[in-house]
Structure formats: C-alpha cells, structure tokens
Amino acid sequence: MVKISKLIRWIILTGFIFLVLFTCMRLGLFILSNQQSYGLRQLGGAFILGLRYDMRMISILLLVMLILGSIPALHPFSSNRGKKIWMIILGIATVFALFFFSVDFAHYAYLEQRLNASVLNYLEDARISxxxxxxxxxxxxxxxxxxxxxxxxIWLIYRSHRMVSKQSYTGTKRNRIISFIATFLIGGFFIYGQFNQYPLRWSDAFSQGSDYKAYLALNPFESFFSTLKFRHSGYDEKKVKELAPVIGRYFNFTPSDNPLHFTRTIEPRAGAFTTKPNVVLVICESFSAYKSSMFGNPLNTTPFFDSLCRQGVLFDHCFTPTYGTARGVWATITGIPDVEPTKTASRNPGAVDQHTIINNFTDYEKFYFLGGSTSWANIRGVLTNNINGLHLYEQENFKAKRLDVWGISDKNLFLEANNVLAQQQKPFFAIIQTADNHRPYSIAEEDLPEFKKREVPADSLRKYGFESLEEMNGFRYTDFSYQKFIEAARKEKYFNNTIFVFIGDHGIPGNADALFPHAWTAQRLTSMHVPLLVYAPGKLAPKRLHTIGSQTDVLPTIAGLCNIKYTNSTLGKDLLDTATTGFAFIIDPDSKMAGVVKGDYFYRKQYEGKKSELVSIVNNDPVPNDAAHAAIAHDMEVFTEALHETAKYMLLNNKKAGK
Structure with missing residues (x-):
C-alpha cells in the first residue's frame, strides 16, 4: 500500500464512507417501505444494481478529488490550504447527500416514488408546500x-485524513502516474456502469420485474438528475398525423383532410332530463378505489358513499391518466391527459389556453369551490382563463375557519358551497374540489363528537391498504363530509334537478393484493384507479358498469346526460354512449412508461427505454406467449403511442374558439 499515493488512499477511504452511507439509506428505505413483504434474497438483484448506481455517483465525486487534488495548491496532504479546502468541499458534499436522502425519504413516503425533478414544481408553490x-x-x-x-x-472523513497523513509513501513518480491512471480508469468504469455498448441508465432499474424493485435500486441522485433533461415538452407532428386514423377509429370519427384536426361536434342524445339540469362535479382528493367500501375493502371506510353508489351509476373501472392532483384536475377539465414530463401542464404558459366542454353549458352559472387557494400549481390561471364567467370561491370567501395548510375542512367546504348553490335562480355547473384526504389528515375538532375515530390493528391496516390510523380515519372523514353535503343538498330545491358526479383526482399507490389481481399493485394501477359515480336519484336507474373509463371522459359523459350539443376536441368520450369503446390511457412520467387499459389487459411501455409488458387485470394468470396475445400487445402498443403523441399535441393546440 505504501506505493499508492496518500491522495488515492484517502480517496478510497472517502469513497468507502460514502458507500456505507448510500447502502444504509437503501436498507432504511427497504425496512420502511417493503409493503409487498419481499425477502432480501428476492431483492438481491435490486441491491446489486443499486450498488452500481451508488458507485456511479460516488465515483463522480472521487474523480473530482483525484483531478483537482493532484494540483499542488489543492493537494490535501502537501498543502494546508488544500486540506482545508477539501474538508470544506467534503463537508458540503456530506450535508448535500444527507439532505437529498432526507427529502427522498419524505418524497417516497408521500408518493412511493424516488426523488425526481418534478419535486422542483413544489418550489413554485413554496408556501403551501x-x-x-x-x-x-x-x-x-x-x-x-x-x-x-x-x-x-465529517468526523470520519477527518479521521481518515489524519490516519493517511501519518502513513509513509515510498512510491516513485512512475508509481504515482500509474496509480493515477488506474484510479481514473476504474472511476470512469464505475461512472459508465457496465461492460456494454451503452452506459448504465436509470431505465435499467425497471428491468427488475416490479416498480418497487426499480425504485429500491435507484438512488435519489440518479432519479433526480436523470429527469432534469426531460423537463421540456413537445410533440412529433409527423407521428401525430400518421396515428390520427387510430384515434379516429377509437373515437368514432373520420379524420378530415387535415389530420391534425380532431374537433368534432356532438349532437344531443336523449337524456334523463327534460329541463336544464344543474351539475355538481366533485373532484375527490386521493379517492383510491381499493381503500373504499365499494370495492369490498373489509375496513368499510366509505359506507355512505357506498350507499350513494347503490342508488346511482357507478363506473368501477375508471382511471386517472396519471398521478397527482394538478394533473387530475387538468385531465378532468380539459379532457387531455397531462403528459408533461416533469412540470404539470397547468404550469406551462404554452398550454394555459384550453377549450373546455364546460363552456358549452351556455346560460349556466359556473362555480368552482376550493377550501384553500387556487394559486397552487397555477390552477387559478387554468380555471379563470378558460371557463367563461367563472365564480371562484376560495378560503378567503368562506366564513369557516381554516383547518390546516389546505384551507377549511371538506365538510365546511361542502356546506358553504351548498349555501351558495341554494340561492341560484339559473341552472349552474359547479365544481367542488376536496382536500382533507391528504397529509396531515386533519379532522376538525367540531366534528369529533359526531365523527368517531376507529382503532384498527396495524396488520389489518397494512393488509387493506393503509399506512396508519391517521390515514384511514382521514379517508373515513371524507365519507363523513360527503354525507353532510348530500344531507344538506336534499333539503334544497335544486337537488331534484341536479346531476351529482364524483371522481377521484388520483388513487394512492399501495398493496391491493388482498382485493385485486397482483398487476393492480405491481404495475401501480392502484395509483390511478378511482371511483366515478353519477348520482341523480329518480332520474337514473341504479347500475354498476364495468366500462373502462378515464377522467378525460367526465365532461363528455355529463354533457351527454344533459342532452346538449357540444364541441369535443380532446381525448374524452361519453361513457354512456352505446357506441363507445372503453379504454383508459395511463402515463407515469417518473418511470417514463405509458400504456392503456383495455379489455382484460393493461399494456405499458417505456417511451425512453425498451421495456414493455402485457398483464392481465382480471386474474393472476400469466399472459400466454402466443400469436393471439402478441397481436393484442401490438395493437395496444400502437394505440398507446397514438394516445401519447396526440395528447402531447393537444396540450399545446387545444385552444378556445377564435384562438
């Protein structure tokens, strides 16, 4: 060892210290997040791949030490100034690494995804975040x-420096050159990551067989910095034109001479209402289907909403295009999946001008109720810029006191909205967006005498999709709020001439194996699966429909029920139209995967990689490897690409009339 320079010896020890840190962080994530009860043997490949990702990041730092530390003025052993500089640099690097890991842990606890560039979006709403x-x-x-x-x-790094400084070095200049070159090449190899034509990439993590293994293998630096370069949006016009006939086939229209023209006029169909019905659309925070009573969860968290579903039309195979409240609100209002890679479409200045079917409800008063502030994610801009004559109600417009960071409680939001709607003399289209079913899961003190918290054993909570009692009781509190709203609305004159529509803004990732086939958990369908309820007692016969639908279908379906003529220029469809083919487009910008749920299958493919898969959503049987299923996969692949490319185009080209 005496023939290895002190600089390289210290580099090796420093690298070892950081490698131990990275490994401990991965073990910590495994211990805290292993919902699927994987054994260490099953995760061996993920840990080995994770070691390679860690060595890449650490080697970048070590090569900087090697190159700059070889400069005499910056040498950590031959220059006191160099020693001080490197202790400061490594101290900053240590704090930076620990900060990244702490944010990563919180990010994963919240979204079950490793830290990525989308976290920068929260800086735009820093106060609320x-x-x-x-x-x-x-x-x-x-x-x-x-x-x-x-x-x-930092103490360990300092002690390692002291230890090396006391050691002797008897190597020659030739030894120094050879060891420098060898260290440089070894570090370069670890940065490249593998013996292959192509370097180690973040997408290699998703070859592990499940999203959980992929996220366990990644570290926050790999996932964060690999997503930065995909922050800009755009579309391939040539592909959009080529795939336009595919879109036309599924949406029952023939593309015109201009294949980029997707606008079609939908004539009224016989609806359940002879008068102009009011519409109340409730966008429900984190309304994950598998956690609710309607889908057989034994914890019976939403008994009241379940009773509404038995009196209305429940679509039990409805999905959000992706995860996130801002993206869910966008898809519901515009009819376009939010396919922005990191920033949400609502924050894109080029996409802020959008046509919405809400404006086809002429002579209607338009309302939007939110218990907090719509300044978050530029939602205010999306709403006020695109919904004609909108009456926007936010926290400062209500009498109720603020409950937490999200504003007033959902119960009070519903009651205050009901008071406004009860005074209306004209038909109205109202949207109420809830927020309580969200960390920190606050429950208003005023409701605790009536709303009773429940105690459930920890093993039952985990088995049926909940991380904590706070989360479960928060979910139950939303049901309590729905009940108070409907009870109040039933006393008002507007109730009997109103269509109430409830849809989740997104689901919650988690283990639903006790209730659904494994693909719903492994392929993260739980993150997007939400209830869609159309409730109009006395007007619509109760039924439970298995038609596959999406948030993008909400407004066309409502317009069809209201028997109005409307313009549809997006990727939404009327789910109650007998000519409709059921499907749902799904995209995960973090794993760079897009796909479609159709029939008995879910197909998805990496659009920045090669991985693709076709899985059953009706059972746990593997999909047969035969010609028939290969054809199904091919058709779904083409359809996925058509939906994805068209959505990217529509985000920037679905402008209001006259634009």
Whole structure:
C-alpha cells in the first residue's frame, strides 16, 4: 500500500464512507417501505444494481478529488490550504447527500416514488408546500438527525485524513502516474456502469420485474438528475398525423383532410332530463378505489358513499391518466391527459389556453369551490382563463375557519358551497374540489363528537391498504363530509334537478393484493384507479358498469346526460354512449412508461427505454406467449403511442374558439 499515493488512499477511504452511507439509506428505505413483504434474497438483484448506481455517483465525486487534488495548491496532504479546502468541499458534499436522502425519504413516503425533478414544481408553490411538509413530517427531528449524521460523517472523513497523513509513501513518480491512471480508469468504469455498448441508465432499474424493485435500486441522485433533461415538452407532428386514423377509429370519427384536426361536434342524445339540469362535479382528493367500501375493502371506510353508489351509476373501472392532483384536475377539465414530463401542464404558459366542454353549458352559472387557494400549481390561471364567467370561491370567501395548510375542512367546504348553490335562480355547473384526504389528515375538532375515530390493528391496516390510523380515519372523514353535503343538498330545491358526479383526482399507490389481481399493485394501477359515480336519484336507474373509463371522459359523459350539443376536441368520450369503446390511457412520467387499459389487459411501455409488458387485470394468470396475445400487445402498443403523441399535441393546440 505504501506505493499508492496518500491522495488515492484517502480517496478510497472517502469513497468507502460514502458507500456505507448510500447502502444504509437503501436498507432504511427497504425496512420502511417493503409493503409487498419481499425477502432480501428476492431483492438481491435490486441491491446489486443499486450498488452500481451508488458507485456511479460516488465515483463522480472521487474523480473530482483525484483531478483537482493532484494540483499542488489543492493537494490535501502537501498543502494546508488544500486540506482545508477539501474538508470544506467534503463537508458540503456530506450535508448535500444527507439532505437529498432526507427529502427522498419524505418524497417516497408521500408518493412511493424516488426523488425526481418534478419535486422542483413544489418550489413554485413554496408556501403551501412548506406548510404541508411542516404539518406532515417531524421536521425538527429530521433536521437534527441530518446534523448529527453530518457531524459523524465529517468526523470520519477527518479521521481518515489524519490516519493517511501519518502513513509513509515510498512510491516513485512512475508509481504515482500509474496509480493515477488506474484510479481514473476504474472511476470512469464505475461512472459508465457496465461492460456494454451503452452506459448504465436509470431505465435499467425497471428491468427488475416490479416498480418497487426499480425504485429500491435507484438512488435519489440518479432519479433526480436523470429527469432534469426531460423537463421540456413537445410533440412529433409527423407521428401525430400518421396515428390520427387510430384515434379516429377509437373515437368514432373520420379524420378530415387535415389530420391534425380532431374537433368534432356532438349532437344531443336523449337524456334523463327534460329541463336544464344543474351539475355538481366533485373532484375527490386521493379517492383510491381499493381503500373504499365499494370495492369490498373489509375496513368499510366509505359506507355512505357506498350507499350513494347503490342508488346511482357507478363506473368501477375508471382511471386517472396519471398521478397527482394538478394533473387530475387538468385531465378532468380539459379532457387531455397531462403528459408533461416533469412540470404539470397547468404550469406551462404554452398550454394555459384550453377549450373546455364546460363552456358549452351556455346560460349556466359556473362555480368552482376550493377550501384553500387556487394559486397552487397555477390552477387559478387554468380555471379563470378558460371557463367563461367563472365564480371562484376560495378560503378567503368562506366564513369557516381554516383547518390546516389546505384551507377549511371538506365538510365546511361542502356546506358553504351548498349555501351558495341554494340561492341560484339559473341552472349552474359547479365544481367542488376536496382536500382533507391528504397529509396531515386533519379532522376538525367540531366534528369529533359526531365523527368517531376507529382503532384498527396495524396488520389489518397494512393488509387493506393503509399506512396508519391517521390515514384511514382521514379517508373515513371524507365519507363523513360527503354525507353532510348530500344531507344538506336534499333539503334544497335544486337537488331534484341536479346531476351529482364524483371522481377521484388520483388513487394512492399501495398493496391491493388482498382485493385485486397482483398487476393492480405491481404495475401501480392502484395509483390511478378511482371511483366515478353519477348520482341523480329518480332520474337514473341504479347500475354498476364495468366500462373502462378515464377522467378525460367526465365532461363528455355529463354533457351527454344533459342532452346538449357540444364541441369535443380532446381525448374524452361519453361513457354512456352505446357506441363507445372503453379504454383508459395511463402515463407515469417518473418511470417514463405509458400504456392503456383495455379489455382484460393493461399494456405499458417505456417511451425512453425498451421495456414493455402485457398483464392481465382480471386474474393472476400469466399472459400466454402466443400469436393471439402478441397481436393484442401490438395493437395496444400502437394505440398507446397514438394516445401519447396526440395528447402531447393537444396540450399545446387545444385552444378556445377564435384562438
């Protein structure tokens, strides 16, 4: 070892310290997040791949040390100034690494996804985001833990420097050159990552067979920095034109001479209402289907909403195009899946001008009720810029007191909205967006005498999709709020001439194996599966429909029920039209996968990689490897690409009339 320079010896020890840190962080994530009860043997491949990702990031730092540290003025052993500079640099690197891992842990606990560039979106709503973080996580303890860990690691780095400085070095200049070159090449190999024509990529993690294994293999640096370069949106016009006939076939129209013209006029069909019905559309926060009573969850968290479903039309195979509230609101209002890679479409200045079917409800008063602020994610801009004559009600417009970072409680939001709607003399189209079913899962003190919290054993909570009692009771509290709303609305004159529509803004990732086939968990369909209920007692015969639908279908379906003529220029369809083919487009910008749910299958493919898969959504049987299913996969692949490319085009070209 005496023939290895002190600089390289210290580089090796420093790399070992950081590798231990990265490994401990991965083990910590495994211990805290292993919902599917994988054994370490099953996750061996993920840990080995994770080691390669870790060595890549660590080697970048070590090569910087090697190159800059070889400069005499910056040498950590021959220059006191160099020593001080490197202790400062490594101290900053240590704090930076610990900060990244702490944010990554919180990000994964919230979304079950590794830290990625989309987290930068929260900086645009920093006050609300920080309020949610402060109320949801033990920030003080987390900061103290980061400080203590940083002090320990910096001390270890300092001790390693002292240890190496006391050692002798008898190597020649030739030894120094050889060891420098060897160290450089070894570090370069670890950065490249594999013996292959192509370097190790983030997408290689998704060859592990499940999203959980992929996320376990990745580290926050790999996932974050690999997503930065995909922050800009765009579309391939040539592909959009080529695939236009595919879109036309599924949406029952023939493309015109201009294949980029997707606008079609939908004539009224016989609806259930002879008068102009009111519409109340409720966008329900985190209304995950598998956690609710309607889908057989034994914890019976939503008994009231279940009773509504038995009196209305429930679509039990409805999906959101992707995960996230802003993306869900966008898809519902515009009819276009939000396929922006990192920033939400609502934040894209080029997409802020959008046609919405809501404006085809002429002579209707338009309302939007939110218990907090619509400044979040530029939702206010999307609403006020595109919905004609909108009456927007936010926290400051209500009498109720603020409950938490998300504003007033959902119960009070519903009651205040009901008071406004009860005074209307004209037909109205109202949207109510809830927020309570969300960290920090606040429950208003005023409701605790009537709303009784429940205690459930921890193993039952986990088995049926809940991380904590707070989450389960928060989910139950939303049901309590729905009940108070409908009970109040039934007392008003508008009730009997109103269509109530409820849809989740997104689901919640988690283990639903106790209730659904494994693909719903492994392929993260739980993140997108939500109830869609159309409730109009006395007007619509109760039924439970298995038609596969999407948030993008909500407004066309409502317009069809209301018997109005409307313009559809997006990817929504009327789910109650007998000519409709049921399907749902799904995209995960974080794993770079897009796909479609259709028939008995879910197909998805990486659009920045090669992985693709076809899985059954009706049972756990593997899909046969035969010509018939290969044809199904091919058709779904083409359809996925058509939907994806068309959605990218529509985001920037679905402008209001006259634009």
């Amino acid at each position: 920080m309020g949610m973080v402060w109320q949801s996580y033990p920030i003080v303890r987390m900061v103290l833990a980061v400080i203590l860990a940083a002090v320990l690691l």
